[in-house]
Amino acid sequence: MGVTIIQQFPMKENRTGAQIIEFLTKRVNALGAKQCGTFLVDCETYASIPQLGAQRTLHVFHNSEQPASVFAILDNGTGKTVPVVADALFDLLLLKMSSVYTSKKSKVEIRGPRFELNDFVIKIGAININHNVKGIIVEAEYRPCVVFGLCWDMLREFLQGFLGSCVSNIPPHYFQNRMNDIFQPLDTIQQYLDHITIYRKATGILQQYNTNTT
Amino acid sequence: MELNPMQVALNTVRTLRLELMQLIIEIGEGVKDDGSQTESKDNRYMYSMNEMVGKLGLHMRDLEQVVGSLSSPPGAMLLYNTSFLTQESTSDRQALYTPLVSSHKWLDKVHKFSSNAVQILSQNSLKKSYYNSSSNKKKRQQSSLHNISPQAVDVLLTNIDRMFPEMSITITRPCASNVVLLVGLSRVLQAIISFKGVMIEWVIVKGFNEPINPNSLQQELWQESRYYVFRKITDHANAAMLHFSSPTLPDLSVRSFMTWLNSYLILFNSVCKSCGNRLLNAYPPTWRDLRSLDTYHYECKP
Amino acid sequence: MEAIKEAPIPAMDSLTSAMKNNIVPNQEYLLQGSVLDSAVEVLLHRLRGLCDNVDSGPETFHDHEMCFSIRSVTPQPLTLRVRRAIDYLDMPYQLRYIGQPELGDKSRPTILRNSIDVATTPTIVDFLTEMGFRMDFEYILRGYMFRKGRMKITVSKIFKMMVVGKPAPESVDPISQSYLVELSVLAPSNQDAIAEDMRVFAEQLKPLVHLEKVDYKRLTQPPL
Numbered sequence: 001m002g003v004t005i006i007q008q009f010p011m012k013e014n015r016t017g018a019q020i021i022e023f024l025t026k027r028v029n030a031l032g033a034k035q036c037g038t039f040l041v042d043c044e045t046y047a048s049i050p051q052l053g054a055q056r057t058l059h060v061f062h063n064s065e066q067p068a069s070v071f072a073i074l075d076n077g078t079g080k081t082v083p084v085v086a087d088a089l090f091d092l093l094l095l096k097m098s099s100v101y102t103s104k105k106s107k108v109e110i111r112g113p114r115f116e117l118n119d120f121v122i123k124i125g126a127i128n129i130n131h132n133v134k135g136i137i138v139e140a141e142y143r144p145c146v147v148f149g150l151c152w153d154m155l156r157e158f159l160q161g162f163l164g165s166c167v168s169n170i171p172p173h174y175f176q177n178r179m180n181d182i183f184q185p186l187d188t189i190q191q192y193l194d195h196i197t198i199y200r201k202a203t204g205i206l207q208q209y210n211t212n213t214t
Numbered sequence: 215m216e217l218n219p220m221q222v223a224l225n226t227v228r229t230l231r232l233e234l235m236q237l238i239i240e241i242g243e244g245v246k247d248d249g250s251q252t253e254s255k256d257n258r259y260m261y262s263m264n265e266m267v268g269k270l271g272l273h274m275r276d277l278e279q280v281v282g283s284l285s286s287p288p289g290a291m292l293l294y295n296t297s298f299l300t301q302e303s304t305s306d307r308q309a310l311y312t313p314l315v316s317s318h319k320w321l322d323k324v325h326k327f328s329s330n331a332v333q334i335l336s337q338n339s340l341k342k343s344y345y346n347s348s349s350n351k352k353k354r355q356q357s358s359l360h361n362i363s364p365q366a367v368d369v370l371l372t373n374i375d376r377m378f379p380e381m382s383i384t385i386t387r388p389c390a391s392n393v394v395l396l397v398g399l400s401r402v403l404q405a406i407i408s409f410k411g412v413m414i415e416w417v418i419v420k421g422f423n424e425p426i427n428p429n430s431l432q433q434e435l436w437q438e439s440r441y442y443v444f445r446k447i448t449d450h451a452n453a454a455m456l457h458f459s460s461p462t463l464p465d466l467s468v469r470s471f472m473t474w475l476n477s478y479l480i481l482f483n484s485v486c487k488s489c490g491n492r493l494l495n496a497y498p499p500t501w502r503d504l505r506s507l508d509t510y511h512y513e514c515k516p
Numbered sequence: 517m518e519a520i521k522e523a524p525i526p527a528m529d530s531l532t533s534a535m536k537n538n539i540v541p542n543q544e545y546l547l548q549g550s551v552l553d554s555a556v557e558v559l560l561h562r563l564r565g566l567c568d569n570v571d572s573g574p575e576t577f578h579d580h581e582m583c584f585s586i587r588s589v590t591p592q593p594l595t596l597r598v599r600r601a602i603d604y605l606d607m608p609y610q611l612r613y614i615g616q617p618e619l620g621d622k623s624r625p626t627i628l629r630n631s632i633d634v635a636t637t638p639t640i641v642d643f644l645t646e647m648g649f650r651m652d653f654e655y656i657l658r659g660y661m662f663r664k665g666r667m668k669i670t671v672s673k674i675f676k677m678m679v680v681g682k683p684a685p686e687s688v689d690p691i692s693q694s695y696l697v698e699l700s701v702l703a704p705s706n707q708d709a710i711a712e713d714m715r716v717f718a719e720q721l722k723p724l725v726h727l728e729k730v731d732y733k734r735l736t737q738p739p740l
Binding site for chain 3: 070074080091096099109111
């Protein structure tokens with residue numbers, strides 16, 4: 001498990017999600033990257049029933065990179081979040097909790113091709129919220145390094161190399177207090193959650209891109 | 215007659231033994247009766263006994279004198295690795311000690327010749343690679359490379375450990391007295407270095423998050439890193455090890471190598487001196503200038 | 517295309533198909549009993565002879581278990597248990613759901629209950645608390661574990677914790693003068709053959725300990 005950062009790629013006029021993925025695929029292929037399968041990150045969101053008082057939100061993630069794990073992030077409504085990483089059977093347990101935590105019926109899926117270039121792993125995915133494409137997310141992982149602060153500049157240069165100026169020179173907000181921590185798979189998931197939250201708030205704006213997709 | 219006092223002493227012991235033996239034989243045979251003599255045979259017997267005992271006393275005194283003049287032998291010789299030969303159980307290998315000693319003698323000779331050759335050659339300015347000539351430095355006589363006490367190696371390595379605060383060194387001796395070193399460099403990399411005496415024989419570099427079993431470093435030595443970047447650095451490390459290797463100043467070569475290795479502290483956050491970029495062909499600058507430790511991509515090296 | 521063929525299956529889909537194929541271990545067959553402290557040595561001796569891990573000796577364990585519950589609209593609260601090893605701090609925590617035990621009729625040799633076992637990170641305690649769960653009680657379990665094929669046999673002593681959240685040895689108190697003995701197998705559904713094996717094994721432990729189907733409902737009823 002190396003350091004992973006996640007970057008949004010802006011949607012362009014009159015282009016579908018699939019077209020942008022194809023466009024970016026050509027770019028990473030030109031760098032020498034080879035496609036190695038596809039990837040899938042999904043997120044289901046649950047909300048606590050009103051009887052429990054303050055509404056709490058529970059996000060449950062799966063990542064094809066860690067197929068045996070379930071990542072759950074709880075937001076208690078007052079700004080405190082608690083993450084848990086568990087076995088795949090955690091999903092079964094969630095069904096038992098369906099009387100207290102109900103699904104918000106807004107399933108998020110990020111899927112697309114996965115590439116390898118030496119020690120880098122690149123994933124280009126379309127973010128689907130309830131089967132509507134909302135945007136493009138690019139994930140870059142550098143596997144030999146385990147500390148974000150050590151390789152951020154290099155990852156930034158790598159991303160800028162094929163995404164261009166949409167990559168900011170400032171490290172993602174999520175890492176501001178975690179520059180020198182050992183990177184965990186949960187850190188990837190937290191970043192996905194941050195991006196999903198942004199897209200959920202921006203619903204409606206990108207509707208035009210879905211007209212051409214199936 | 216200029217005999218070695220040891221030889222004289224041994225001879226005296228031999229004479230003494232011989233005479234004692236004769237005396238005992240004489241006693242064993244008892245009083246002989248040959249009938250030709252009129253003299254009392256008892257008297258004759260007593261006389262010869264007296265003579266023999268007198269001689270014995272005389273030689274005993276000689277021996278004491280000779281032994282007194284002997285100097286006490288030097289203390290036990292340290293055999294280091296060769297002492298393990300005694301543990302060899304196959305009979306055809308038990309005689310290995312003698313050829314081993316002679317081969318060490320030859321090695322020492324070769325060592326002496328080559329250091330002389332280095333001195334002569336270093337005066338010649340036709341150099342193709344920048345070899346760090348040390349002829350003008352204070353000449354130190356390193357006894358030999360292949361027979362160094364484990365304590366001396368330990369001292370050298372712990373000193374190196376103290377030189378680099380970001381480096382943690384674990385000394386293990388999985389096979390006899392030769393060191394296999396596990397080096398951790400901050401949270402960047404790990405290296406396994408195999409030594410022969412104070413000479414580095416093999417290096418392997420792995421990522422910080424690659425599992426290394428510290429109890430079977432011999433096996434780990436053959437398992438290359440799963441990451442491309444560390445496989446490349448392993449190649450560079452073996453090249454650097456050969457470059458720094460110096461038969462005349464082995465401890466300096468180890469120290470230089472470790473200084474070189476320590477420069478990988480900034481592996482992931484350094485810029486290539488030549489092209490100014492961090493990445494080239496998806497590799498960070500993996501090459502280091504061997505003198506200045508400047509960072510370069512392998513393709514950009516001067 | 518090659519890539520489409522090896523596309524990852526969504527986790528929920530693979531879990532559903534695993535449930536359909538009956539490969540998820542979600543049921544526990546259970547027999548329980550107890551022995552007095554004075555008799556436990558004899559039982560341990562017998563178990564050592566019967567069980568698989570003979571050469572390594574019995575495995576000891578020292579666990580801290582917390583029981584959490586949450587009330588919803590239904591009268592029956594949802595109960596979850598969190599267990600952690602005190603002697604191995606880097607082990608994952610264990611989160612467990614246990615369903616209502618089914619005693620069945622006389623022909624069924626063991627209790628059968630739903631059980632979902634999940635290994636998690638230590639944040640689970642905080643996680644459940646923030647979710648709205650309340651800790652009902654906690655206790656310490658210390659004892660020995662044996663293995664015989666798929667069966668697990670534990671002989672353990674239960675300790676009360678005098679200080680909340682402090683499992684230190686000086687602040688715990690044994691709950692009784694006896695050891696709890698449990699014989700259990702965690703298995704996927706429809707594997708009733710294992711229950712018969714358990715009955716035979718329990719038979720072999722008699723008369724040192726009587727392992728039987730304990731009826732919890734009867735325990736909670738007031739004596740007549």
